[in-house]
């Protein structure tokens with residue numbers, strides 16, 4: 001059997017809140033988020049980086065949480081789908097997904113939302129090709145891509161400064 | 166899916182990292198983006214005692230510096246950074262295409278690095294599987310055993326293939342790599358760095374780190390292109406790919422380098438197929454002839470080690486090569 005190994009302190013800002021935990025070095029960021037912090041919004045689809053359902057933003061950039069050691073995010077800010085809503089108000093990405101029926105079973109949605117946040121932060125008015133490219137690493141088993149693209153495109157069409165995330 | 170136990174180290178400088186690796190040797194693995202390493206660790210294909218993270222070394226090892234005759238690209242440059250560098254986007258479009266072809270945008274940005282792409286392991290239909298799947302088969306050469314499942318009964322070596330898109334394009338561009346250890350440094354051309362042996366695809370010592378990629382300054386007249394065939398437009402590894410770099414001077418081909426991906430343990434440089442092009446005009450007929458010869462030269466390497474039949478992949482070699490040569494030639498003459 002595996003021998004007990006020393007744990008390490010993991011500290012980060014998760015959705016704006018400081019967390020500090022003792023974890024095993026091999027724990028993935030996804031395991032820490034889901035199993036220790038009970039932030040089960042981020043999903044494990046494939047566990048091998050293919051499906052994108054576990055995507056979170058680490059210091060503003062997308063990462064597959066299933067292929068990221070939690071310790072790699074030491075001291076950084078982590079944003080998960082739970083951190084999108086502010087003060088009980090859904091974020092503009094979440095509202096657009098709901099308004100456009102871009103959610104079916106919902107398993108890919110957290111990753112899709114984080115990919116959307118990332119795209120719009122770099123490219124506020126993406127065309128359809130850019131949207132499709134950005135979500136190309138995110139698998140929707142319900143194959144509801146068209147509505148997801150519509151939702152993201154609608155966000156991009158809002159006049160600059162009209163709505164802030 | 167959980168990872169096996171290991172220790173985690175995150176040195177703060179290159180010097181400290183190299184000292185730690187000298188102590189651990191082959192028991193430790195470098196961790197950059199982890200998108201190749203951690204997948205293999207989850208599948209039980211690798212079980213290092215320690216991972217030495219390169220995350221604090223990005224200030225030292227990420228980005229491009231332009232020197233008198235060459236370019237130095239740091240190993241920790243992420244693929245997204247690489248393809249967004251103005252010089253690469255403008256003068257080395259083939260390299261930008263190769264980086265963009267890897268995985269998907271949300272994998273490339275923070276995660277996958279240029280160094281990790283060059284040091285990623287070769288792949289095979291029978292090797293990159295879960296431990297449970299593999300349990301039904303005798304261990305293959307790459308796992309320390311004595312069979313090659315796609316190679317068949319008489320196989321005497323591993324027949325896994327290099328499926329690193331960046332590596333294939335950098336081979337076509339004639340790049341070199343700098344390998345650094347606590348005690349010294351060596352520079353190898355990619356032809357030397359890639360051993361051609363699936364069991365151990367890269368010539369890199371247990372105490373060494375790949376720190377930089379060295380590229381010739383492209384200059385006018387150089388065109389490059391990368392063409393990849395995969396099941397889906399994103400996420401999937403190549404079933405076949407071709408990287409081409411061509412220099413055209415006075416309307417004639419002064420140099421042409423072509424590397425194939427996903428057919429051999431190293432990016433497969435097809436020298437003889439390109440030789441007849443030298444001194445010729447880049448006409449569609451000349452390029453098609455070179456592509457046909459590339460198909461004949463690559464045929465012996467095609468075996469059933471991919472999810473798509475070898476016969477189909479063999480037929481596609483002249484197609485991807487022709488596309489890569491045509492696009493490289495057009496770019497060498499100022500086209501896009």
Ligand SMILES: Cc1cc2nc3c(=O)[nH]c(=O)nc-3n(C[C@H](O)[C@H](O)[C@H](O)COP(=O)(O)OP(=O)(O)OC[C@H]3O[C@@H](n4cnc5c(N)ncnc54)[C@H](O)[C@@H]3O)c2cc1C
Pocket residue numbers: 048049050051194195196197198199200201202203204240241266267268269272276277278279280281282283284285286328329330331369373374375376400401402403
């Ligand atoms: C879903 C998915 C799809 C993918 N699709 C593609 C694809 O289409 N094309 C493709 O080419 N790749 C693909 N990959 C593989 C991988 O993402 C890329 O090869 C990537 O560039 C690896 O970089 P990394 O920084 O994540 O490497 P890591 O996983 O961190 O490292 C890879 C290997 O290199 C070693 N290493 C890392 N850095 C150094 C260094 N500086 N010096 C010496 N050794 C080092 C590590 O120890 C490890 O053995 C895919 C991966 C996933 C999960």
